[in-house]
Amino acid sequence: MTNPLSGGPMQEADFNPLRDSQDKRLPRIAGPGGMVIFGVTGDLARKKLLPAIYDLANRGLLPASFALVGYGRRDWSKEYFERFVYDCIVDRARTPLRENVWRRLAEGIHFVQGTFDDDEAFDRLAAKLGEIDRTRGTAGNWGYYLSIPPASFSAVCNQLDRSGLAKSETGSWRRVIIEKPFGHDLQSARELNHIVNSVFPEEAVFRIDHYLGKETVQNIMALRFANQLFDPLWSSHYIDHVQITMAEDIGLGGRAGYYDGIGAARDVIQNHLLQLLALVAMEEPLAFTPHELQTEKIKVLRATEPVFPFSRTTARGQYAAGWQGSEPVVGLRDEEGFDPESNTETYAALTLQINSRRWAGVPFYLRTGKRLGRRVTEIALVFKAAPHLPFADVMTTALHENAMVIRVQPDEGVLMRFGAKVPGSTMEVRDVNMDFAYSESFTEESPEAYERLILDALLDEASLFPTNEEVELSWKILDPVLEYWAQRGRPEDYPAGSWGPESANRMLARDGRAWRRP
Numbered sequence: 338m339t340n341p342l343s344g345g346p347m348q349e350a351d352f353n354p355l356r357d358s359q360d361k362r363l364p365r366i367a368g369p370g371g372m373v374i375f376g377v378t379g380d381l382a383r384k385k386l387l388p389a390i391y392d393l394a395n396r397g398l399l400p401a402s403f404a405l406v407g408y409g410r411r412d413w414s415k416e417y418f419e420r421f422v423y424d425c426i427v428d429r430a431r432t433p434l435r436e437n438v439w440r441r442l443a444e445g446i447h448f449v450q451g452t453f454d455d456d457e458a459f460d461r462l463a464a465k466l467g468e469i470d471r472t473r474g475t476a477g478n479w480g481y482y483l484s485i486p487p488a489s490f491s492a493v494c495n496q497l498d499r500s501g502l503a504k505s506e507t508g509s510w511r512r513v514i515i516e517k518p519f520g521h522d523l524q525s526a527r528e529l530n531h532i533v534n535s536v537f538p539e540e541a542v543f544r545i546d547h548y549l550g551k552e553t554v555q556n557i558m559a560l561r562f563a564n565q566l567f568d569p570l571w572s573s574h575y576i577d578h579v580q581i582t583m584a585e586d587i588g589l590g591g592r593a594g595y596y597d598g599i600g601a602a603r604d605v606i607q608n609h610l611l612q613l614l615a616l617v618a619m620e621e622p623l624a625f626t627p628h629e630l631q632t633e634k635i636k637v638l639r640a641t642e643p644v645f646p647f648s649r650t651t652a653r654g655q656y657a658a659g660w661q662g663s664e665p666v667v668g669l670r671d672e673e674g675f676d677p678e679s680n681t682e683t684y685a686a687l688t689l690q691i692n693s694r695r696w697a698g699v700p701f702y703l704r705t706g707k708r709l710g711r712r713v714t715e716i717a718l719v720f721k722a723a724p725h726l727p728f729a730d731v732m733t734t735a736l737h738e739n740a741m742v743i744r745v746q747p748d749e750g751v752l753m754r755f756g757a758k759v760p761g762s763t764m765e766v767r768d769v770n771m772d773f774a775y776s777e778s779f780t781e782e783s784p785e786a787y788e789r790l791i792l793d794a795l796l797d798e799a800s801l802f803p804t805n806e807e808v809e810l811s812w813k814i815l816d817p818v819l820e821y822w823a824q825r826g827r828p829e830d831y832p833a834g835s836w837g838p839e840s841a842n843r844m845l846a847r848d849g850r851a852w853r854r855p
């Protein structure tokens with residue numbers, strides 16, 4: 338890289354992220370402000386939030402005065418916390434470590450020790466933020482990131498309110514950024530929304546669904562609304578059914594505390610998969626603004642419901658011992674911290690219908706699971722078979738329905754499957770793929786979802802954050818299935834490394850269909 342001032346080669350110390358940022362896709366830079374993270378010693382903060390904040394700083398998208406305050410029970414000094422953040426960055430940051438960027442970020446790092454019900458500690462937090470405002474120029478602008486269990490939301494919101502931290506002075510802002518799970522059913526989500534909204538106005542609440550921060554998820558909107566090619570096909574006239582899959586190969590070692598009693602449907606379907614469904618199925622928003630986008634997602638979620646009877650249209654399972662690649666792995670019941678009697682599902686599949694002119698009669702099959710064959714998230718739109726084939730049957734044995742597959746991860750891209758003539762002297766037709774891969778079409782690496790979402794929250798850009806209504810509607814869709822499962826005892830076993838329980842295959846077979854093997 339060349340130093341823009343001297344014309345000579347760029348030295349580490351020359352790099353000024355604000356001036357030299359090479360990022361053309363996200364040139365929006367947050368104004369003065371800071372972030373307080375509650376739950377800063379947790380997994381998410383260590384693996385995602387802290388590295389993302391550094392990556393934003395490194396890309397020149399945070400102001401030089403940015404401040405990061407950790408709040409937690411541990412008796413840590415500023416120096417100790419600084420070291421903790423540094424280690425997380427070294428471990429997980431996406432972009433290279435630059436000494437000068439780190440040094441500037443580190444100057445704004447602070448730690449306040451306290452529990453969530455400690456009045457005195459929140460008063461100290463308020464004093465600390467005031468001091469940072471005066472000395473670092475954060476201008477009274479603070480985002481509070483709640484990376485904590487929902488049971489603690491109420492205590493923290495009330496403390497922020499009591500200590501005066503929730504209210505902004507004229508010209509400054511206060512926002513709350515909330516991690517999932519947002520409740521465990523409709524009733525509890527309503528209660529949480531009530532608590533949060535009694536302290537922060539809805540426009541100051543940013544509910545995180547990190548799938549919306551993924552480039553490939555945002556690309557669903559580009560694909561649908563920036564092109565003429567696909568829209569005429571995007572309905573029950575041509576689409577037979579839609580499969581939304583989020584498969585993971587990892588198990589639950591170390592996450593029992595969070596996952597036991599929650600399960601795959603609450604962990605993933607209620608949020609990530611229903612958001613994917615909403616983006617695939619919604620009508621075109623009037624404009625690309627938060628309000629218009631949310632309006633369309635809400636409309637389609639209101640029209641969505643699970644298909645009965647659940648004995649035939651849903652499936653759930655728990656992974657048993659098996660193989661992940663060439664490694665033997667234990668089953669859920671032998672994972673540390675799990676109650677061996679637990680009925681928590683690690684695999685969930687369900688059938689949804691959307692009661693609208695566009696989608697009547699098109700099932701949406703959603704599935705997710707841990708310890709499946711491989712890690713893949715994709716949305717497959719499977720088209721109806723051609724109404725007539727003027728070829729002899731033997732010529733089309735290797736021809737299936739056309740499909741369009743949006744690959745969310747990994748191998749991000751879009752694939753079209755259609756029939757083509759096999760070279761030779763007969764009219765033999767079989768499936769071929771036309772493939773768009775992000776890695777081949779673009780040189781830039783995609784930012785991490787959390788980079789995008791943290792930046793958007795600092796910028797007050799709410800498009801990629803589900804509203805309270807979306808969250809509640811998603812629970813409304815899921816609740817009847819959860820209630821049905823709660824009465825059914827233990828989920829079916831499936832071997833680790835497989836593609837889930839047999840009942841999931843039967844679920845589609847009954848409709849004359851089959852899951853894709855990604």
Ligand code: BG6
Binds near residue numbers: 585604605714
């Ligand atoms: C989280 C879930 O929301 O998403 C986890 O709580 C899951 O259970 C994770 O592993 C997967 O995220 P990603 O981005 O790796 O697909």
